[in-house]
Each structure stands twice: as C-alpha cells, then as structure tokens.
Amino acid sequence: MKVKFSKGAIDALPRPASGQKIYWFEEGDGFGIRITPNARTFVFEKRIDGVKRRVPVCKVPVDMDTKFLNEAKAAAKSLAADFAKGVDPVAEKKRKAAEAARKAATTVTLREAFQRYACAGKQKGSGKGTAKKPRTIRDIEKVTGKHFEKWLDKPVTSITGDMIAERHAEIVANADALRAKTQKKLTGRSAQADLAMRYLRAAMNHMNDSSDDDDPVIRPKIIRRVSRVGTGTPMRKPRHVPDGKIPAWVEAVRTGFEGRDFGMVYRDALLFLMLTGARLGEVMGSAEDGYPPLAWTDVDLEKRTVTFRNTKNRSDHTLPMGNALTEMLLERKKRSVSDVVFSDETGRVPGTLRGGYEHIKSLIGVYATPHDLRRTFATVAEKMDMSEYKLKRLLNHTKANVNVADDEANNDNESISNADTTSAYIQISFDDLREPMQKIEDHILRKPSVDADGTEEQSA
Structure with missing residues (x-):
C-alpha cells in the first residue's frame, strides 16, 4: 500500500x-x-x-x-x-564497527588483557563456562604482576616477539642466579617463566577469541613466539619423604606433639594427609579460596569413606579409608566438640599446619609440606605396582599423563572422562580402590626394618 x-x-x-x-x-x-x-x-x-x-x-x-x-x-x-x-550500508556499518573495535583494542593494556582473561569463564574441561576459581585468579595476578610489571600499562598490541623472548630469558636467568646463591645446580630453566608465558598466551588468545573482527587483534606470529619460549615440560618439585625415612617420620608425628598447642591436630592432620594424598585445602580448608575445612558430615566411619567437596577439578572426590585411618578418626570423633574434623579440644582450627611440619623437621631433619606428603603418597602408590588409572583415581588426577612428582601447575585440567581414549574403556569401581588404599596405608605405617647390626632403615 x-x-x-x-x-x-x-x-x-x-x-x-x-x-x-x-x-x-x-x-x-x-x-x-x-x-x-x-x-x-x-x-x-x-x-x-x-x-x-x-x-x-x-x-x-x-x-x-x-x-x-x-x-x-x-x-x-x-x-x-x-x-x-x-x-552496501549493512556491510559498511559492520566494517566501521570492526574498525572502531580494532582501534579500541589497540589501546587495551596488558593489565586489562590479563583482567579480562581472569574474569572470563573457564574455557575447557570440567566446569567449562563457569568462573575461574579464586586461587586461579590470584595465581594469574601474582605471576603476571611479578614478571610483567613493566609491561602492564603498555598496549598489549605493542608487545613484540623479541620482547617476549628477552623477558623469558631474564626470568630464567634470575632463577639460576637464585640457585647459585643457594648453591643449587643451575638448570637454565624456570617453571615461573613458563607459567608466565602460558598466562600471556592465554590472555592474548582470549583477546582474539572475544573479538568480532575477522582479522585477529594480536598477530598469530606473536602468540606463536610466546608458545615457543614457554612450552617446556613443567618443572615439578621432586621433594617427598624418602621411603626409608617414612617410619621415622610417622613415629615423630605420632609422638612429637605432646603438650604443644594444636599438637593433636597437627598429629592427626599430617597423618591423614600422608595416608590419603589429599590436598591441604581439601582437608584444612582455605578461607581465601572459599573452601571450608573437612567436616564430619563428609566422613562415613561405618562405610569407611571420606569425601572431599568441590575439589580442584570441580568434582567431589570420595576415597575409601584404611583400617588405621578409620580407627584414628573414630578416636578423634569421640573427643570432637566441633563439626570440623581437625579441630582441637575447644573447637579451634589452626590457620596453617606449618607449625607441625616445621616441628617434625626440628626433630628428625625431614622437611615435608602437605604437598610433599601428597607426592609421598603417590610415590608409595607407584611402588605397589597398581595401574595408572587406579593411581589417577586415588589422586583425583584428570590429566592423561600422571606425574607423581607434583600436580601444582594444573590449574585447568581436562575432565577425567576426556583424559584419553583408553580411560573411556577402563571402568574402575569405588571398591577397586579399597585394597590399594589398605596396601598404601600398611606400607606407610610399617615398622622400620632392622639390619643385622641393629640399625633401623633410614636410606632413601
């Protein structure tokens, strides 16, 4: 009309x-x-x-x-x-919008790029699309603030490949200089350097992925340069309690805390960590990361199970408990006045276990942090000749390749169901883990062997 x-x-x-x-x-x-x-x-x-x-x-x-x-x-x-x-007015409008967006992108600082990446949802694996965990965000801020401090207010598009290579080399050189001061072997490598580059690459990729422009805001050549300098195999901390010293460590933990503040909490919590391979935050909680300490509601003493909630890979993790560990928690439950498993006789929960493992070092010279105990658990499990898939289940690992030395750098793990093709065919039931857990417990709590001259085992 x-x-x-x-x-x-x-x-x-x-x-x-x-x-x-x-x-x-x-x-x-x-x-x-x-x-x-x-x-x-x-x-x-x-x-x-x-x-x-x-x-x-x-x-x-x-x-x-x-x-x-x-x-x-x-x-x-x-x-x-x-x-x-x-x-074409529609195409022209899109072109002008893309130009404006591209121009705006050239003014985005590296600080803003890191902030955008930190605030973006998880890009892969279990929990994809959900917000990154507080610990991950804190790690991004700590690493990038330390290693890219002079770059943070520069436009991210101004960073060149040569700048990236030079910065990576500087971080590695600083790491070796620190090793030299403490008379450690120089390695020419730095886990912090590689981690910093992984975060830089992730922030740059996020800028490109979040842009509507067909042409990437940051040239792929630059991102490839970041990948080349920061793609070394992650350096893992090897520290753990040597097998020959485990009996001495157990005895020191069992007897060395009498009369000390939080003594019985240190004793039971350290033994629990050694016998389960659990992460510190899963047991003692972390107010900073929003984790509550392990509660009695997650311990089933009749079924002999313990459940860790919302773990590092965003899933609940239930483990069977061995006989000795169950008995220890039964005794602790009788004396408990709190909903928190590892609290003292008045309900207090220590903010850290440092006082415990540093005291053990003063007694027997063995320094083992909670994560060192996790490595020790994994190392003992490996001695039991169990399958890689059972070991992964026990450690609640989700990577296809299990490195028993450490898992500290795995911030965004793939889902265990996607770890590799073989794992999709191998079904490990919860009951399949009971025997391995008992074997690990028996080995850790074994009595020290005595040589013909009366010397107890101490060698690594």
Whole structure:
C-alpha cells in the first residue's frame, strides 16, 4: 500500500496489535515507514548485488514537524545515492564497527588483557563456562604482576616477539642466579617463566577469541613466539619423604606433639594427609579460596569413606579409608566438640599446619609440606605396582599423563572422562580402590626394618 509522505497521512496510519506493518511512500522508491505497537521508524529498502537490504533511516517522534520530514527525506535520498554507487550500508556499518573495535583494542593494556582473561569463564574441561576459581585468579595476578610489571600499562598490541623472548630469558636467568646463591645446580630453566608465558598466551588468545573482527587483534606470529619460549615440560618439585625415612617420620608425628598447642591436630592432620594424598585445602580448608575445612558430615566411619567437596577439578572426590585411618578418626570423633574434623579440644582450627611440619623437621631433619606428603603418597602408590588409572583415581588426577612428582601447575585440567581414549574403556569401581588404599596405608605405617647390626632403615 502506497501512502502520501505527509504528517497527516503518517499520523493516520493504524498501529498493529502485534508484529509490524510496513507502508511505502508515493514519493521515493524504496522509502517507507515500519510501524509496530510501540514505535514508528522510517526505513529504506533496495537490492544490492541481488541481496535485499532494509535499513532504518530514523525513528519517527510523536510531535514531528515539516522540518523533521524534510530531514528524513534527505537522509533517504542519501541512502538511495549510496545504493546507486554500490555501497552496501549493512556491510559498511559492520566494517566501521570492526574498525572502531580494532582501534579500541589497540589501546587495551596488558593489565586489562590479563583482567579480562581472569574474569572470563573457564574455557575447557570440567566446569567449562563457569568462573575461574579464586586461587586461579590470584595465581594469574601474582605471576603476571611479578614478571610483567613493566609491561602492564603498555598496549598489549605493542608487545613484540623479541620482547617476549628477552623477558623469558631474564626470568630464567634470575632463577639460576637464585640457585647459585643457594648453591643449587643451575638448570637454565624456570617453571615461573613458563607459567608466565602460558598466562600471556592465554590472555592474548582470549583477546582474539572475544573479538568480532575477522582479522585477529594480536598477530598469530606473536602468540606463536610466546608458545615457543614457554612450552617446556613443567618443572615439578621432586621433594617427598624418602621411603626409608617414612617410619621415622610417622613415629615423630605420632609422638612429637605432646603438650604443644594444636599438637593433636597437627598429629592427626599430617597423618591423614600422608595416608590419603589429599590436598591441604581439601582437608584444612582455605578461607581465601572459599573452601571450608573437612567436616564430619563428609566422613562415613561405618562405610569407611571420606569425601572431599568441590575439589580442584570441580568434582567431589570420595576415597575409601584404611583400617588405621578409620580407627584414628573414630578416636578423634569421640573427643570432637566441633563439626570440623581437625579441630582441637575447644573447637579451634589452626590457620596453617606449618607449625607441625616445621616441628617434625626440628626433630628428625625431614622437611615435608602437605604437598610433599601428597607426592609421598603417590610415590608409595607407584611402588605397589597398581595401574595408572587406579593411581589417577586415588589422586583425583584428570590429566592423561600422571606425574607423581607434583600436580601444582594444573590449574585447568581436562575432565577425567576426556583424559584419553583408553580411560573411556577402563571402568574402575569405588571398591577397586579399597585394597590399594589398605596396601598404601600398611606400607606407610610399617615398622622400620632392622639390619643385622641393629640399625633401623633410614636410606632413601
């Protein structure tokens, strides 16, 4: 239906109850008005390269006047002229938006790029799309703030491949200089350098992935340079309690805390960590990371199981408990006055176990942090000749390749069901873990062997 281009004719057009209705004006081919229940918009429609394009000209106010109508008509004529020249207004709008976005991206600082990456949802594995855990965000901020401090306020697009290579080399050199001061072997490597580069690469990739521009904001060549300098196999800390010293460590933990503040908490918590391979935060909690300490509600003394909630890979992890560990927790439960498993006789929970493992070092010279105990558990498990898949289940690991030395650097693990093809075929039931757990416990709590000369085992 053709209508006159006048205030009276336009105001007389009825509004539809729903949807939209388009009326074309007698003056100006392709010039019309789109009316919805709540709005009126002048539009212009033409074909370009065989594709129909309908673009808005302007909104129509209730109190329009002759001046407004003349300006709208002139705008429609301008669009008609663009179409006649072969200019696609839709494509042109996208191009200008992309240019503006690209220009804005060139001003994004490295600090902002890291912040955007830290705030973005998890990109892969279990919990994909959910927010990164507080510990991961803190780790990003700590590592990048330390190793890219001088770059943080530079535009991320100004970072060159040579800058990246030089910075990685500097971090490695600093690590070796520190080793030299402490008379340690120089390695020419740095786990911190590689981790810093992995975060840099992730932030750059996130900038490209979140851009609507077909051309990447950051050149792939630069990101490949980051990958090359920071793709070494992660360096793992090998420290653990040597097998020959485990009996002495157990005896020191069992007898060395009498009369000390939090003594019985240190004793039981350290033994629990050694016998389960659990992570410190899963047992003692972490207010900083939002983890509560292990509660009695997650310990089933009848079924002899313990469940760690919302673990590092975002899943609950249930383990069977051996006989001695169950007996230890039964005794602790009898004396408990709190919902928290590892609390003292008044319900207090220590903020750290450092006082415990540092005291053991003063007694027998063996320094073993909670994560060292996790490595010790894994090392003992490996001695039991159990399958890799049982070991992964016990440690709640989700990577295809299990490195019993350490798992501290795995912040964004793949889902265990996607770890590798073989694992999809091997089904390990919960009961399959009971015997291995008991064997590990028996080995850790064994009595020290005595040589013919009466010397107890101490060698690694």
